[in-house]
Amino acid sequence: MTQSAGLRFRQALAKAKPLQIVGTTNAYFALMAEQTGFQALYLSGAGVANASYGLPDLGMTSMNDVLIDAGRITSATQVPLLVDIDTGWGGAFNIARTIKEFEKIGVAAVHMEDQVSQKRCGHRPNKAVVSIEEMVDRIKAAVDARTDPNFVIMARTDAVAVEGLEAGIERAKAYIAAGADMIFAEALTELDQYHHFKAQVKAPILANMTEFGQTQLFNKEELAEAGADMVLYPLGTFRAANQAALNVMQALMNDGHQRNVLDTMQTRKDLYQYLGYHAFEDKLDQLFSQDK
Numbered sequence: 001m002t003q004s005a006g007l008r009f010r011q012a013l014a015k016a017k018p019l020q021i022v023g024t025t026n027a028y029f030a031l032m033a034e035q036t037g038f039q040a041l042y043l044s045g046a047g048v049a050n051a052s053y054g055l056p057d058l059g060m061t062s063m064n065d066v067l068i069d070a071g072r073i074t075s076a077t078q079v080p081l082l083v084d085i086d087t088g089w090g091g092a093f094n095i096a097r098t099i100k101e102f103e104k105i106g107v108a109a110v111h112m113e114d115q116v117s118q119k120r121c122g123h124r125p126n127k128a129v130v131s132i133e134e135m136v137d138r139i140k141a142a143v144d145a146r147t148d149p150n151f152v153i154m155a156r157t158d159a160v161a162v163e164g165l166e167a168g169i170e171r172a173k174a175y176i177a178a179g180a181d182m183i184f185a186e187a188l189t190e191l192d193q194y195h196h197f198k199a200q201v202k203a204p205i206l207a208n209m210t211e212f213g214q215t216q217l218f219n220k221e222e223l224a225e226a227g228a229d230m231v232l233y234p235l236g237t238f239r240a241a242n243q244a245a246l247n248v249m250q251a252l253m254n255d256g257h258q259r260n261v262l263d264t265m266q267t268r269k270d271l272y273q274y275l276g277y278h279a280f281e282d283k284l285d286q287l288f289s290q291d292k
C-alpha cells in the first residue's frame with residue numbers, strides 16, 4: 001500500500017529544517033518543482049483566483065474552483081500538496097465537506113484561516129477575524145471530518161495584524177488544543193515574532209515568505225533559527241512567470257516578432273524534459289509499432 005499524502009507531508013516535514021513549500025499554480029509547475037527537488041508543493045488561493053479566474057483574492061472562488069486545480073496537481077505528481085482553503089467555505093457541514101473532498105483527491109494538507117468569510121489577502125489592510133470560539137468550531141468540524149488521521153489540518157491565524165502578537169499566539173494555542181496539527185502564522189513583521197510563536201505554541205509553525213507583503217524575505221536559515229518549521233513561497237513562481245509572459249507580449253506588440261525575447265523562454269527541449277515527453281513517445285512505439 002502506498003503511503004497517504006498526509007503521511008508523506010509529515011515525513012517531508014520531519015526530514016527538513018525547514019520544509020520549503022513552493023507555490024505551483026498549475027500541474028506543469030508542479031512537475032518542475034518536483035524535478036527541482038521540492039518535497040512539498042502549495043496551491044495558493046490567491047493563485048487560483050488570479051490565474052484560473054482572473055479575480056482578486058477576496059473570497060470569490062468556491063470549494064469546487066480550488067478542487068479542480070488541486071486535483072490537476074495531485075494527478076500529475078506524488079509530491080505532497082498543501083492547499084489554501086481560505087475560511088473552509090461555510091459552516092461546520094460545509095467545512096466537513098471541504099475536508100472530505102480534498103482528502104479524497106489526494107491532497108496532503110490544507111490551511112484554514114480565522115478571517116471572516118468575506119476574506120482578504122493576509123498582507124492587505126482592513127482584515128477582520130472571527131471570534132476564537134468560531135474558529136475553534138471550524139477546526140473541530142475539520143478534524144472530525146478527516147478519515148486519514150495523517151491528513152494535515154493547519155490553522156492559519158490572521159489575528160496578529162488585527163489584534164497583535166500575543167492575541168495571535170493565544171489563538172494559535174486554542175487552535176492546537178482544538179485539534180489543528182500545525183500553525184500558519186500570517187503576516188508577521190519581525191523575525192523575532194516567529195520565536196515567540198515557537199516558544200509558546202507546541203506545534204509546527206509555517207512562515208509565509210510572500211513577496212511585496214508585510215513580511216521581509218528572510219532566508220530559510222534565518223527562519224529555521226527563529227523557529228519556523230515550514231517556509232512557504234506561495235506566489236513567487238507565478239509572479240515571475242507573469243512578468244516573463246508580459247515581456248513577451250510587449251515585445252510582440254512593439255517589435256512584431258519574438259526574436260529578442262527567445263532567450264527568456266523555456267526551450268521546447270526543456271519543456272519536454274519536465275513532461276517526460278520522450279518516455280510517452282517510447283511507450284507509444286512499444287505499444288503499437290509492431291503492428292505497422
Ligand SMILES: C[C@](O)(C(=O)O)[C@H](CC(=O)O)C(=O)O
Pocket residue numbers: 044045046047057084120121122123208210211213234235
Ligand atoms: C498565502 C496566500 O493566502 C495565498 O493565497 O497564496 C496569500 C499570499 C499573498 O497574497 O501574497 C496571503 O498571504 O494571504
Ligand SMILES: [Mg+2]
Pocket residue numbers: 044045046057084086
Ligand atoms: Mg490565500
